[in-house]
Amino acid sequence: MRASASITILALVAALTSCDRAKEHDGHDEHDEHGAPAHGHEHEHEARHDEVPRSVELSPEVIEQAGIRTAVVERQALAPTVRLSGEIAPNPNREASVAARVNGVIEMIQVRPGDAVKRDDVLATVRAPDLQSLRAAEAAMRAKAASARANAERLDALVARGMASKQEALAASAEADSLEAETRAARERLRALGVSRSNRRAVTFDVRAPLDGVIVERGVMTGAPVTAETVIATIVSTEDVWFLAHVFERDVARVEPGSAASVRLNAYPDESFAGVVEYVSHQVDPGARTLSARVPLRNPDGRLRLGLYGTAHVVAAGAPGEPALAVPTSAITRMQGKVVGFVQHDDEHFEVHELVLGVSDHQYTEIVHGLREGERVVTEGAFTIKSALLRGTFGEDHH
CATH class of the missing domain: 2.40.30.170 (Efflux pump adaptor protein, beta barrel domain)
Incomplete structure (x- = not known):
């Protein structure tokens, strides 16, 4: 909808300025019929060709569609x-250096500096033979924990029958608890590397982005050996x-x-x-x-x-400082290297005023020269006015 509205506005502006140029050409034609005066006006027109018009008239339709709004120039106590x-x-609280986390070799790098990434996007794939030893360690720990738990349960049964001491049963239960905790930690290490029960035979894992951002630095290339501390990429x-x-x-x-x-x-x-x-x-x-x-x-x-x-x-x-003549900061714009504002003289006429600025706070800017108190200055929709003025300057280049 926004693109459609912009096209409509520019079309209306083009139509407006085209009509103005048509009127100018009618006047030139009249001089041509009488001979010599036409050449004088032609040279005069060329001299003025690069000057931006000082005012423009916009139709109510253009003003409405452009969302042009104004504010009164008045005195404000500016801080x-x-x-x-x-x-x-x-x-830096939204920056991450992503490490390989395991020894291995970069099988594939998926990003380069400047790439935008989303959380969980794959940055690189690492081939890590150490995964096999990590899996073996986790499996051995899991077996030891299961054996220790079975022994603790056996001793609990013997204590109930008076065939084992309670102290032995408590020690066995504590050992089982400890081994189970170590097993969970080993399993979490594998899961952090992207290794789940469904891919226990894989010797590669994906390094993923921990947050949305942009790659500002890449630390490795495909085929490079890495350690657990090697930084794959930095994301901001x-x-x-x-x-x-x-x-x-x-x-x-x-x-x-x-x-x-x-x-x-x-x-x-x-x-x-x-x-x-x-x-x-x-x-x-x-x-x-x-x-x-x-x-x-x-x-x-x-x-x-x-x-x-x-x-x-x-x-x-x-x-706060002394009251000064000021306008909303949004009323100030630039055109052809000059600081300007657009003054509305009636419902449809707008005039360019070159401005000299003073101090400014978050909302208002002091006007040292260029506006008078009580004038209405455009605060929204200035782009449309600027476009109409510039089309009046450059439009004839395309004839």
Whole structure:
């Protein structure tokens, strides 16, 4: 449904801008009929060709389907913020180094760095001759436990008939209990390696993923010998990640756990990701002279890739600042390298305003220049307006 709606919106926008261009061509044709003036307008048009139109008119249908929403520009008491650079890092609590767990040889490796895996997916198959000795040890332990239990039951019967001491029976029962516990432990070791009663003759087992995530490192190749401690692969869950911000000494007193944070990444300059400072380290990095502030972020679509750089605007500890002209942060976007907002002048007309920004907290951003109090600025659906404006700029290239 979302894709269908987007196509419909863009089609309506295209129709709108096509009509506008048709009107422009009608005007040009009139000049052509009179001769020379047409060439003057042609050169004038070429000079303006790369300029983005300052305003656009959208039909009520486009506005409704695009979900365009607005908010009033007004004064807000913005909390002062601290700007901190940093990068996306994995959550080490959601990271696993998967070991072979037994001596053997890699028969097949199923993954490579960058592969997404689910819990219980097979990472590698190990041929392990030691499985035979583990099975033999478990079978011998099972037999000894059965014999010890039979002896304990025999002594219990003799005690009841007065033919054996109770102390002998208790000792036999304790020995049977101990051997049965060792048998269960041996059986669990085999089960952990993927060996069940139905495949006791197999000499291979599958190494499986313990969690959903992405393979960030592979430690072996097919045919490589391994020990129980050899790391087959390292998996990192990317469903939730950390933004690790660098806090300079001058800002330490202003950044506290619990402070709201808005993260913008260089890869996605038009978007912000909301979070809260969870932890501030207690030891200064001696080289960079910074502390580390941790901001957990949800990452269900996997776009927050490990290592991406960005900036966190953290609400500073202390009282809110002075009231300032501000808009919801969602009203701010970029177009052709400029920071802009779209002002709605009536129900159908929208105008581009280039903005100069001030401080920002989690929800609102100060407007130093570019908007007036009381104007209505677009907070949702700006993509459709931007598309209409850019089509007006580039559309004629395709004639």
